[in-house]
Amino acid sequence: MLFSELTGRPVMTVAEAKRAGVVDGFVVDPARATVVALRLQKTPDSKRNLLSLSRIRAIGPDAVMVPDAESLRTAEEALAEQAELAxxxxxxxxxxxxxxxxxxxxxxxxxxxxxxxxxxxxxxxxEGEIPGRAMIGLGTYAVVVRAGSESHPVTP
Incomplete structure (x- = not known):
């Protein structure tokens, strides 16, 4: 799945059938080349805007499903649970x-x-695609990849 396919998708609770937010971004652990959480916007509680991948029940074509609104975390709660959310x-x-x-x-x-x-x-x-496993760092300015993993052109 592409980030762009999931961005803007609503997050719905299974228990209450209510909108919990909208996917706005992704939290990536560069050391493991893994998405560890989704960042949400338009949440009922604007401080509870992180959703760990482990708390997602399903990703459907129209929405991301979570058990309940308690699945969302503040930055502090998320950091207490998973250091990689730093x-x-x-x-x-x-x-x-x-x-x-x-x-x-x-x-x-x-x-x-x-x-x-x-x-x-x-x-x-x-410039093309770079394997995710080539990523070695992610900062405020740039993504750093291993030398020799430069982009391979995308074939249409």
């Missing part, structure tokens, strides 16, 4: 991609990931 403010899209040698190799347009496990399969960049 990078919650870091996004992949629109970031430059740099090799560990400092060479720029495009900008992130999107990313392929497994919605069940969170595994990041590929970064889709302006």
């Amino acid at each position: 990078g919650k403010g870091l996004d992949l899209p629109d970031k430059p991609v740099l090799t560990e040698r400092g060479e720029e190799t495009g900008t992130v347009d999107d990313a392929h990931f497994d919605p069940e496990t969170g595994a990041l399969h590929a970064l889709v960049t302006t």
Whole structure:
């Protein structure tokens, strides 16, 4: 699944059949090349805007389903549960991609990931695709990938 396919999708509670928020971004653990949580906007409680992948019941074509509104976490609650959520403010899209040698190799347009496990399969960049396992860092300015994993052109 692409980040762009999930962004903007509503998050609904199974228990109350109410909207809990809208997917706005992704929390990525670069060390494991894994999406660990979804960041939400338009939540009833604006402080409870993180949803760990482990708390998702299903991702359907129209909505992300969670058991109840208690599935959402504040940043502090999420950090207490999972240390890897510390990078919650870091996004992949629109970031430059740099090799560990400092060479720029495009900008992130999107990313392929497994919605069940969170595994990041590929970064889709302006120059092509880079395997997710090549990512070694994610900062406020750029995504860092291993040298030699430069983009491979996307074939139409």
